[in-house]
Amino acid sequence: MSTSAILLIVILLVLMLLGVPITWALGGACICAILFDPVLSFAMITQKIFTGCDNFSMLALPAFFLAGDIMSKGGLSKRLVSFADSFVGWISGGISLVSIVACTFFAAISGSSVATTAAIGGLMYPEMVKRGYPKDYSAAVQAIGGTLGIVIPPSTVFVIYGNITGVSVAKLLMAGVLPGLICGVLLCLYAYFKAKKCNFPKEEGFSFKRFLVSFKNAIWALIMPIVILGGIYAGIFTPTESAVVAVFYGFIVCIAIYREITGKDIWNILKGTAVSTANLMFLVVTAQMFGYLITYYKIPVYVTNAFMAVASNKYMFMGLIIILLLVCGMFLEVGATNLILGPILAPIAVAFGIDPVHFGMVFVFLLALGQATPPFGTTMFVACGISEEPVSKVAKQLIPFVCVEVVCAIIFAFVPALSTFLPNLVS
Numbered sequence: 170m171s172t173s174a175i176l177l178i179v180i181l182l183v184l185m186l187l188g189v190p191i192t193w194a195l196g197g198a199c200i201c202a203i204l205f206d207p208v209l210s211f212a213m214i215t216q217k218i219f220t221g222c223d224n225f226s227m228l229a230l231p232a233f234f235l236a237g238d239i240m241s242k243g244g245l246s247k248r249l250v251s252f253a254d255s256f257v258g259w260i261s262g263g264i265s266l267v268s269i270v271a272c273t274f275f276a277a278i279s280g281s282s283v284a285t286t287a288a289i290g291g292l293m294y295p296e297m298v299k300r301g302y303p304k305d306y307s308a309a310v311q312a313i314g315g316t317l318g319i320v321i322p323p324s325t326v327f328v329i330y331g332n333i334t335g336v337s338v339a340k341l342l343m344a345g346v347l348p349g350l351i352c353g354v355l356l357c358l359y360a361y362f363k364a365k366k367c368n369f370p371k372e373e374g375f376s377f378k379r380f381l382v383s384f385k386n387a388i389w390a391l392i393m394p395i396v397i398l399g400g401i402y403a404g405i406f407t408p409t410e411s412a413v414v415a416v417f418y419g420f421i422v423c424i425a426i427y428r429e430i431t432g433k434d435i436w437n438i439l440k441g442t443a444v445s446t447a448n449l450m451f452l453v454v455t456a457q458m459f460g461y462l463i464t465y466y467k468i469p470v471y472v473t474n475a476f477m478a479v480a481s482n483k484y485m486f487m488g489l490i491i492i493l494l495l496v497c498g499m500f501l502e503v504g505a506t507n508l509i510l511g512p513i514l515a516p517i518a519v520a521f522g523i524d525p526v527h528f529g530m531v532f533v534f535l536l537a538l539g540q541a542t543p544p545f546g547t548t549m550f551v552a553c554g555i556s557e558e559p560v561s562k563v564a565k566q567l568i569p570f571v572c573v574e575v576v577c578a579i580i581f582a583f584v585p586a587l588s589t590f591l592p593n594l595v596s
Contacts, residue, residue: 173209174466177202181459181509191505195455199462209465231446232412233280233323236419238438240278243423243430245390246288249274252387255380264300265310265360265369268293272314273353276321277394278415282503282540286315286548290555301370306363308556309566313356315548316537316574319503321349323397323412326533329453330507333460334515336525338409339401340592344530346398347587352534352577359573389422449504456508463512472513476521483521487582490514491535495575498539502547506536523585530588531581538574541567 180201184194203209240246253270260266271289276282290311297307319326322342331338363369384391396418397411406414423430430438480486497506511532518528540548543564553563581587 171206171466173202173206174462174468176205177459177462177466178468185501185505191502191508192452192455195452195459195508199455199458202462228409228412230325230328230412230449231442232409232416233325233328234445234449235438235442236323236412236415237278237280237284238441239416239419239423239430240275240390240393242434242438243419244427245278245387245393245423246271246275247292248383248387248427249390250289250292252383252391255376255383259376260361263364264293264297264302265307265364266357268297268310269314269353269356269360272311272317273321273350274391274394276317276319276349277323277398278390280318280323280325282315282318282537282548283551285318286311286551287555289314290552294552294555303566304556305558305562306566308552308558308563309570310360311555312541312546312548312552312563312567313570313574315551316541317349317353319537319540320345320352320534322346323415324533325449326503326507326536327529329449329456329504330511330529330533332453333456333508333511334525334529336515336529337592339407340526341529341533342398342401343591344526344588345533346591348530348534348577348581351580351587352574355573355577356570359569363569389426393418393422452504452508459508460512468513472517476517480521483518483523484583486518486521487523487531490518490531491575491578491582494532494535494539495542498535498546499542501539503536503540506539507533524589526592527585527588531578534581535578538571538578541574542571543567 177198181194181198184197185191189197203211250267250271253267253274254264256267256270268289271293272285275285275289290308294307294311297310298304318324322345324342324345327341327345328338330336331341393415397415400406400414401411420430476486476489480489494506494510497510501509514532515525515528519525540546543549543560546567549560549563549567553560556563
């Protein structure tokens with residue numbers, strides 16, 4: 170391995186250990202490597218960055234951000250919570266199930282784990298505490314439910330992963346549907362048995378009339394995922410075009426039907442989306458530069474050889490990946506792990522004969538899981554901020570939920586059909 174390649178990795182690690190934001194850490198490492206490389210020039214790198222960013226699929230990012238903000242501020246979250254409450258609130262531990270189910274619904278709208286935890290947790294945490302649930306457990310439920318935000322499409326993380334690895338974004342989005350739903354069901358099962366064991370309060374019986382009323386109120390919110398995913402699956406529009414459809418749909422529903430967004434709200438939503446998009450695109454640009462350099466220096470080849478020396482088959486490789494990403498999830502933010510390890514590990518998975526869509530789904534699912542793992546889980550921090558509970562208490566309650574998601578990750582890793590079934594239907 171060349172001196173510049175070693176410098177690239179070492180400087181990146183040093184800057185991250187010093188607490189430098191990931192964008193500047195990636196950019197600084199790349200600049201130092203180029204300066205010490207007699208062959209490369211900044212003009213060449215600029216061309217590579219522009220070519221990488223000049224990608225139609227990247228247009229989906231600002232549109233999904235905008236759609237998620239519209240839905241979050243337009244009254245959809247409270248209607249989804251009300252519908253979920255009428256649907257599962259009567260079961261033992263019902264209000265905790267409502268939180269997870271509502272997060273599942275909202276994940277199919279927002280495309281963001283942090284947004285899902287903030288939107289649903291802000292409504293459900295006070296309600297759970299009001300009904301007699303422990304504060305730390307109530308916060309943990311919001312944190313774990315939010316992790317589904319980047320697994321169930323639309324997902325900004327899938328869009329970025331597909332862009333930096335060359336895997337079909339449409340297939341990645343489809344791959345997240347079944348695993349996301351299965352994980353949501355298993356989380357609900359744990360919450361149910363936890364409620365039975367601890368004798369948590371049980372709500373009144375199922376009311377079909379209440380269910381119909383809440384369904385009627387939430388119908389426009391529930392239709393949106395069907396419009397987005399149905400349009401992609403049917404080949405009516407691409408994932409990028411579906412994001413624009415989601416924006417127009419959200420505006421129509423929240424302004425003309427729910428009437429909960431004013432002109433001032435629209436301006437604030439647009440400003441927030443512009444800031445989020447600018448921050449993310451700056452990160453993507455540095456990631457494009459980093460991705461080109463690790464390919465140029467053949468770093469994936471060295472890592473592949475190292476994995477080949479340790480892992481004799483694809484099953485052992487997937488086991489190592491689960492361990493690696495669980496550790497990374499404890500200390501690194503999702504964007505950092507995705508942008509650094511995605512371009513390195515994706516070609517290695519292909520070398521082991523693993524379907525790239527299957528590996529992408531497992532990779533992103535493990536990133537989602539990492540958002541709830543202490544000490545640096547982002548959805549955990551959001552839930553702690555909502556609840557004002559200390560991280561140590563919430564983290565303790567999160568451990569069983571995280572174990573459920575680890576089991577899910579193992580199942581998804583070794584049963585590829587769960588990830589590839591839907592993508593193969595339309596391939």
